[in-house]
Amino acid sequence: MTTNLSPEFLAAQRRYREAPTPGDKLAALKEMLSTIPRHKGTERMRVDLKARLSKLQQQLERQHSKRTVRSSPYEHIERHGAGQFVLVGLPNCGKSRLLASLSAARPEVADYPFSTFTPTVGMMSFEDIQIQLIDLPPLSDFTEGWVYGLIRQADAIALLVDLSASDPEAELLEALALLEGARIHLVDHLPQQPLSGTVKRALLLGSKSDLPGASEHFKALQDSYSDQLPLIAISVEQRSALETLRRALFTRLEIVRVYTRKPGEPLVRERPYTLPRGSTVLQAAKQVHYQLAEKLDYARLWGSAQYDGQRVERDYVVQDGDLLELHG
Ligand SMILES: Nc1nc2c(ncn2[C@@H]2O[C@H](COP(=O)(O)OP(=O)(O)OP(=O)(O)O)[C@@H](O)[C@H]2O)c(=O)[nH]1
Ligand SMILES: [Mg+2]
Missing domain, CATH: 3.40.50.300 (P-loop containing nucleotide triphosphate hydrolases)
Structure with missing residues (x-):
């Protein structure tokens, strides 16, 4: 899908990548959002930029509030790992x-x-x-x-x-x-x-x-x-x-572990993605990368399917231990 990004946007994107401080990153992100062309082809990118923007804003707020007195020291413990x-x-x-x-x-x-x-x-x-x-x-x-x-x-x-x-x-x-x-x-x-x-x-x-x-x-x-x-x-x-x-x-x-490999890579189950039980092939692909999910046509699956390398569709419900080869 063509995106037709403007020179202004590309310049802001470069500033974002090279930004030395979170504050500079935030300014560059805002610039990117205001210069990105608004059409169907950039929809996903805009969603992604907005998500990054709000995450960064939260981070900056948190840093700021650390310097001020807080009522309770343990309001939140950041989640790490699978749960x-x-x-x-x-x-x-x-x-x-x-x-x-x-x-x-x-x-x-x-x-x-x-x-x-x-x-x-x-x-x-x-x-x-x-x-x-x-x-x-x-x-x-x-x-x-x-x-x-x-x-x-x-x-x-x-x-x-x-x-x-x-x-x-x-x-x-x-x-x-x-x-x-x-x-x-x-x-x-x-x-x-x-x-x-x-x-x-x-x-x-x-x-x-x-x-x-x-x-x-x-x-x-x-x-x-x-x-x-x-x-x-x-x-x-x-x-x-x-x-x-x-x-x-x-x-x-109530999570499942899903492994992925690129076509031609060896069949090894390493560094799984974890997803809520009942998730589909498409949701697994989204964890890998939203662009991959967008382009996803089908997957080949080793694990819960009837035979190894079986073709499964985007709505196939993955099971713990499944290995997916995603085809765009
Ligand atoms: N025999 C035995 N003793 C245990 C076991 N688990 C804990 N204990 C003992 O029980 C006592 C209390 O253990 P803690 O882990 O400090 O209990 P806690 O729930 O953290 O207590 P608080 O922090 O006061 O709420 C200690 O003397 C432990 O060694 C166990 O499985 N077997
Ligand atoms: Mg204790």
């Missing part, structure tokens, strides 16, 4: 130690409650992707608003319940009530109709399953809750339980 989980639960249930066991992060772990006051972020690897975990201060009547703010922003919640406690079921109810008090509802599947408040996909983790009494408590929780939320028993002392947990966290994110 963001928050570790949530009553005091001393094992959130910090779990983060330390699954990632390189080293939050403070203590044998007394209320040891965590600030969030700690860690990256957990699962096969060829990374999942972001955030350790939070405990849920209690004293929990500060920003903690609930971070819970609302996460992709999913891991709610820990200490299986070695005298009454884990009562502790689970207390934790759920505190979350409900902040209008955060934990669900197995996100509802089609939006509910009031925040609805979050969650996974229940019965923690410290190595301690005495834990297995009876776990069975009781299973009887009462496993039809409402997925529930697994974990222990930082048991490697196999942690490996099961890595997969369970990945599954809970």
Whole structure:
């Protein structure tokens, strides 16, 4: 498609590429947007420029607000990796130690409650992707608003319940009530109709399953809750339980990994793109590059199709592990 870009636009584009500061970049972007010809052929470019402009404006605003006093220091934690989980639960249930066991992060772990006051972020690897975990201060009547703010922003919640406690079921109810008090509802599947408040996909983790009494408590929780939320028993002392947990966290994110290759390149599954479950070939192509998606004719697929290299169309729903060769 022809775009007929003007010399003014091209000059602004050059200034954008060479801009020494974010402020200069912003000025050049504005110039590009005002000089780009407005017709169908430049529609995608204009959308892209506007997106870049607003991202840059946000960045500059953030830099600015860092210099001024902010009401809460932890309003937002930037998402990295394939998805963001928050570790949530009553005091001393094992959130910090779990983060330390699954990632390189080293939050403070203590044998007394209320040891965590600030969030700690860690990256957990699962096969060829990374999942972001955030350790939070405990849920209690004293929990500060920003903690609930971070819970609302996460992709999913891991709610820990200490299986070695005298009454884990009562502790689970207390934790759920505190979350409900902040209008955060934990669900197995996100509802089609939006509910009031925040609805979050969650996974229940019965923690410290190595301690005495834990297995009876776990069975009781299973009887009462496993039809409402997925529930697994974990222990930082048991490697196999942690490996099961890595997969369970990945599954809970409800994402698929898709690999791509150019025609003629070897069939290797490396550095996947991650997409919400149910995404199509076209949506996968968009992750690679919007221009590629625009031109996309069909794909050849290794994985979920009937045979290797099978031709699939743009609306084909991709599955975890699929490798695509995109044809424009
Ligand atoms: N035996 C055993 N002990 C654990 C396990 N997980 C955590 N603990 C212990 O439980 C205590 C509390 O652990 P933390 O990770 O600090 O608990 P927390 O939920 O972060 O506590 P707060 O930050 O106060 O909310 C520590 O003494 C941990 O060593 C586990 O799987 N097995
Ligand atoms: Mg802690």
